[in-house]
Amino acid sequence: xxKAKLKYFxxxxxxxxxxxxxxxxxxxxxxYNLGIAFYNYNFHSQSWEFIGFKNFAKLLHDPFFWNxxxxxxxxxxxxxxxxxxxxxxxxxxxxxxxHFRGPFTGILLIPWISSFVVVAILFIWIxxxxxxxxxxxxxRFGIIVEPIAWLASPGLxxxxxxxANTWKFFxxxxxxxxxxxxxxxxxxxxxxxxxGANWFGTFRMVIFPTILPSLSTAVLLSTIWAYNxxxxxxxxxxxxxxxxxxxxxxxxxxxxxxxxxxxAAAAASLIxxxxxxxxxxxxxxxxxxxxx
Amino acid sequence: xxxxxxxxxxxxxxxxxxIYIFLFFISSIVIFxxxxxxxxxxxxxxxxxxxxxxxxxxxxxxxxxxGVFEDPKFVAALRNSLLVSSIVTILSLVLSIPAAYGLxxxxxxxxxxxxxxxx
Numbered sequence: 001x002x003k004a005k006l007k008y009f010x011x012x013x014x015x016x017x018x019x020x021x022x023x024x025x026x027x028x029x030x031x032y033n034l035g036i037a038f039y040n041y042n043f044h045s046q047s048w049e050f051i052g053f054k055n056f057a058k059l060l061h062d063p064f065f066w067n068x069x070x071x072x073x074x075x076x077x078x079x080x081x082x083x084x085x086x087x088x089x090x091x092x093x094x095x096x097x098x099h100f101r102g103p104f105t106g107i108l109l110i111p112w113i114s115s116f117v118v119v120a121i122l123f124i125w126i127x128x129x130x131x132x133x134x135x136x137x138x139x140r141f142g143i144i145v146e147p148i149a150w151l152a153s154p155g156l157x158x159x160x161x162x163x164a165n166t167w168k169f170f171x172x173x174x175x176x177x178x179x180x181x182x183x184x185x186x187x188x189x190x191x192x193x194x195x196g197a198n199w200f201g202t203f204r205m206v207i208f209p210t211i212l213p214s215l216s217t218a219v220l221l222s223t224i225w226a227y228n229x230x231x232x233x234x235x236x237x238x239x240x241x242x243x244x245x246x247x248x249x250x251x252x253x254x255x256x257x258x259x260x261x262x263x264a265a266a267a268a269s270l271i272x273x274x275x276x277x278x279x280x281x282x283x284x285x286x287x288x289x290x291x292x
Numbered sequence: 293x294x295x296x297x298x299x300x301x302x303x304x305x306x307x308x309x310x311i312y313i314f315l316f317f318i319s320s321i322v323i324f325x326x327x328x329x330x331x332x333x334x335x336x337x338x339x340x341x342x343x344x345x346x347x348x349x350x351x352x353x354x355x356x357x358x359g360v361f362e363d364p365k366f367v368a369a370l371r372n373s374l375l376v377s378s379i380v381t382i383l384s385l386v387l388s389i390p391a392a393y394g395l396x397x398x399x400x401x402x403x404x405x406x407x408x409x410x411x
Contacts, residue, residue, distance in 0.1 A: 014394025018387040090318060093311045100312075107319045110326060122325050125332075133328050136345045167322065 037266035055267035065268065067243055068251035071158065072227065075247050078162040079169065079226040084219060086166065087173030092207075094174075095181045105178075112171035120235035123164040127151050154244035157237055161245050165232050169225065173218040180214025181207070213287070220283045227276050248272045333357070 012019070037055055039048045059065045090108060094101060111119070126134050127150035135147045150160040184207050192202045208215075230249035233239065239246035239254065246254075252272065256265035332340060333356055335349040360366050 011394035011398035014398075015391035018391035021387055086318075090315070093315050097308070097311055097315065100315075104315050104319055107323050111322060119325075122329055126325060126328065130343045131341065131345065133345060133347075167325070 033266045033269060036263055037270050039263050041260065041262045043260045051263070055263045056271075058264055059268055059271065064243060064246070064251065068246045068248050071243070071245060072247045074158060075162065075229070075245075076223060076226040078159070079165055079229075080219060080222050082162065082166045083170045083173045083222050084215075086170045087177055087218065088215070090170075090174045091177035091181060094178055105175075108174060109171045111168045112175075114168065116168065116231035117235055119164065119168045120232050123160075123167075124151070124236055127160055127164075151237055152241055154242045157241055157245050161233055161236060164236065165226070165229065168232070169222060173222055176214050176218040176221070177211055180211035184210045216283065216287060220280070223279055224276055227272065227279075 036048070038050060038052055040051045040055070041048055094104060094108075097104075126132050129135060129147045129149045129152070132147075132150070134150065135144070138144045139147065148156065151157050188206045189202055192206055197205065228249065229247060230253070233245050233247055233250055234253070237245045239250040248268070249272075252265050252268045255261050255268060331347065331349075334352050334354075335346075336351050336353050336355070339346055339349050339351070
């Protein structure tokens with residue numbers, strides 16, 4: 001009896017090394033983080049003091065917390081929607097051509113294999129008011145009259161960062177949707193065309209339902225990545241100007257390593273975790289419904 | 293009827309062409325930052341800091357590449373990158389291949405939720 005039951009745990013024996021590594025690398029730090037969210041770190045005496053939910057209360061009264069909440073929301077919505085529109089349009093285009101599919105796909109995947117720091121520094125110079133090539137092109141074509149300080153003006157810094165991040169990230173969305181498009185039944189597409197459906201009709205009735213799983217996977221991944229972004233804004237603006245690009249990752253980083261308020265930083269990262277978790281649960285619900 | 297089909301054919305040809313133009317346009321934008329980086333890498337550094345911008349230099353130079361490979365910091369960084377990426381690849385393969393085998397090829401209690409197969 002016991003032996004029969006043990007059989008079902010044999011698989012875990014093989015997974016044991018990975019489980020131990022994950023426990024040490026992810027589970028322990030996460031639990032530690034959960035713990036210190038309820039403590040206050042005194043920098044001078046280097047001691048910890050239990051303060052309950054005070055860290056959370058402090059965050060909710062911090063205008064900069066709400067600033068980064070708003071900035072993060074805009075960042076996520078901007079990134080995900082741009083990446084989705086671009087990725088979907090390009091994937092559909094790639095799928096409908098026969099020649100040069102390889103070269104186009106190869107070029108379009110280049111940003112994905114680039115390092116975040118390289119992309120950040122590259123775009124810092126592209127956006128540079130005087131030496132940047134973006135202003136140069138826009139001036140040459142007469143679209144703008146004066147050089148624009150893309151990263152230095154609070155109104156433009158966020159959208160400039162979103163465009164750079166979209167450039168870096170859309171290939172994942174594109175390739176995921178492209179993979180999904182390979183499952184579209186050619187017979188069904190032809191059947192709708194025989195019945196006189198226009199392109200949009202075919203898309204709505206056949207293509208969209210088929211690629212829905214890969215579409216939602218792409219959206220979920222790009223949402224999680226956008227929420228967890230750090231490197232690009234850190235290198236390009238450091239959260240400035242005037243905290244206009246201070247997404248949660250930067251806010252938490254500054255709390256922990258500029259202000260040494262480790263307790264509040266831990267509490268803030270739990271709130272970030274909660275937001276991402278809520279989105280994943282929502283996604284699983286929708287995915288479950290979509291299958292029925 | 294014949295006319296209808298031929299007009300449909302020209303229409304789809306136009307659409308095909310537009311798709312190619314769209315892909316060409318997008319690919320140009322995507323590759324442009326890299327081309328710009330490449331052009332810059334062959335410029336003497338003084339020309340990088342001139343305003344207005346010079347797109348193409350007259351004084352092509354390899355000096356930046358030579359400089360980078362002579363910089364001990366760059367060589368160290370390259371070595372570190374190689375080391376880290378090799379170790380990470382080997383370690384994750386060693387850890388995850390048995391786990392994947394155990395959790396998928398054997399019947400495991402809770403194995404499905406472990407792999408997020410429910411998703």
